[in-house]
Amino acid sequence: MGLTENEAAEKLKTEGENVLAENRQAGPVKIFIGQFKDIMVMILLGATVISILLGEISDAVTIILIVLLNAILGFIQEYRTEHTLEALRSMTAPTAKCWRDDKLKEIEASKLVTGDIIELEAGDRIPADCAVLKAAGFFSDEAILTGESVAVSKSAGSPEDTDNSLNKPNIVYCGASATKGVCRAKVIATGKHTQMGKISEMLTDIDREPTPLQKRLGELGKAVAVICLIVCAAVFGAGVLRGENVFDMLMTGITIAIAAIPEGLPATVTIALALAVSRMLKQKALVNKLHSVETLGCTSVICSDKTGTITENKMTVTELSTVSADYYFSGIGYRVSGAVTKGDDNIAVNPTAEKSLTEALRCGVLCSTAEISTQEVPKSRNRGALAGRGEWQVTGDSTEAALLIAAAKAGITRESLSGSCRVLGEYPFDSETRFMAVLCSCGSDKRMYFKGAEEVLLPRCSQYISENGAPVPMSSAVRRELAEKAAEMSDRALRVLALATCSSDTLEPNRRNLVFLGFAGMTDPPREEAKTAIRKCAAASVKTVMITGDHKNTAVAVAKKAGLLKGGLAMTGAELDALSDEELDRVIGKYTVFSRVEPVHKLRIVRSFKRRGEIVTMTGDGVNDAPAVKEADVGVAMGVTGTDVTKQAADVILMDDNLATLVSAVEQGRCVYANIRKFVRYLLSCNIGEVLTMFLGILMGMPVVLLPVQILLVNLVTDGLPAVALGMEPPEKDIMNRPPRRSAEGFFSGGLMWKIVIRGVFIGLSTLASFTTVMRLGGSLEACRTAALITLVVSQLIHVFECRSERRSLFRMNPFGNMKLVIAVVISAAVLAAAVILPQLQMVFSTVDLSTPQLLTALGFSAAVPVISSIFSKK
Known part of the structure; x- marks a missing residue:
């Protein structure tokens, strides 16, 4: 029986080992280096080098930390995805019981070849795709391949059948598991030729594309790169034309270009996504x-x-139809509570008075190998209703469990029957006979109970149980009505099982002249x-x-x-x-x-x-x-x-x-993207304002408006906490009533770029206006710079509240709708105040105390910006 060792060895050379396709894995170093290919990251790395050359070490350290944080997070995620196929390989059986040289041996599953004969029993993992040669009550759980949780009965087919398509009753599949019975099978496909292997090949061939956000951020990075080059060239050219030193103007241009880079953006995006991940985890x-x-x-x-x-993935009996009446069962899935009603009017019933119902449910309980149990004993509100918390704990076949749960709702359990009925023998369900039978001793009477396919059992029935529980001869008209009823139930997507009985002293599965008890209709409810x-x-x-x-x-x-x-x-x-x-x-x-x-x-x-x-x-x-x-x-x-x-x-x-959990996650995803647009709007508007302040100051022949250390302070105060807090903005109430954005939609769609540019221009102009006004009031250069610094920071901190919504103006929003943002702005304002007031920090940031008119001027220009912006942009 089977192959010889020599034949198997020859085949192994030509077919290869029975293993799944090797994954094209990238090494850890390659994955880590790949994190630095993003355009924004490249710009930041370039800015780091220039910052070091300019002596701005603190800037360089900050940028490097941001880049490393993003690289580490990206590496961890990508490295995990490289191991998908390793888990797939672990699902194939490590050993197999195989006939070689007419002896049953246990060999490594990887050494199996086509033509091998293997033996399978309950609990075995199937090592290859095989044609069934002989089976006795053999069932296979193919859920991992087909998605359906009900075990599939297998029976012998042609030994020459080598078609391993899915859902064939005579084929067992690699990776599936044996749940019942025993089986002898012939290997027809190994390795990548199995259904599991084909899935492995599909997984290997799929390459990850960038997400829409990654594409949009890539576009943003390119735009920032172009802006930096233009700013650098414009400042350099303007200074040289004015007769300034070429090297000094080159350094000034580079400094301003670096100021244009929103270095806080990658970190803020990462933080916003991480916070969303945390919120989603709480939602399961x-x-x-x-x-x-x-x-x-x-x-x-x-x-x-x-x-x-x-x-629910939990089969539920929803109705039971006898010749005399239709009965309906409430309660979904394995939930303990439920009741039995009768007819279309859903009349409450006392099951003990419904003989045909009771006998049919008794058949369902006895003709079952499943078990159900609860931690708390459920209470019966009346004879046809059950009340209890939680769910039944189920062991065994889901179809049989559904029958047990339905019977429990009518007060019929295995325990309640144990004193009156005892199972003496069992004929298990088989895919060829398509029914199950048990022999029971019920007092002085011995009976057989049958459960199976309607088209198998109904033709065997010569009687049916009447309303009072007595057998009545079945006429052709009643038989036709029952067949039509079964078809009607099937059309409603119910799985229909016929229940029948007969008197018998021995277990004779092929008995005819059965008594029809009823049809049980079950479904997996939504x-x-x-x-x-x-x-x-x-x-x-x-x-x-x-x-x-x-x-x-x-x-x-x-x-x-x-x-x-x-x-x-x-x-x-x-x-x-x-x-x-x-x-x-x-x-x-x-x-x-x-x-x-x-x-x-x-x-x-x-x-x-x-x-x-x-x-x-x-x-x-x-x-x-x-x-x-x-x-x-x-x-x-x-x-x-x-x-x-x-x-x-x-x-x-x-x-x-739960699909509802996924929909909640979609809502969080929409909120995250909206928040990313909000702080991109905020960061770019602020950066444009800073660049414009410096650039126009040079063009107008003014002294340097803000010193490099003051620009660093602006970025520290405005680009940090407020931007992160903006990423925590809760979703707007109507966010799930809007259509999803199109995949080709640009990051700045909906007029976002226009809002960013206009607001940035106003921030820059108001800062210059504050500088020149204080100068005209007789203020020193240090006072002018201090006023410009206050205007720039305060106008940005006001602007962060405007960025909370793209649909509503600042004056139509609750200012305390995001308390984290309020706290962040208060902290940032306190840092600015300390830099302006404290003598020790005045020395560091070259600030001075302002007079009341000077301070009011700075604050006035800050407050004017949102009013003018709202009018100009018609928000």
């Missing part, structure tokens, strides 16, 4: 990659997995919070798309309940395969549901949306989701049910597997 969203926080804010399409994200989140996304013009491996009818039914299918269409993986990329790009906007999809389909869907210019967020939990999660602009993994592979490929991890 863990961020792996810092810049993804902002990318979330411009998400225009959310591609969500169905199971466990939109739905989360209530997911419905709310989907409505919130729609209000924010964010399209939510559901992607699932489920049948199309089931997916459509869930989408309708979740509020996803309003005006949208559904497409299957097979229909997706029939479309070219160009055709898919043209029509994909019409679809909100994709069913029966495989990993490659998910990747195509994400890429198609991206080609249309959408910013795509993809959620997932299984290995099958990992390529699409990594390809998306923002990949989101489930923290509870997600595999390590998906978590490492993701940018964000939802600690509660």
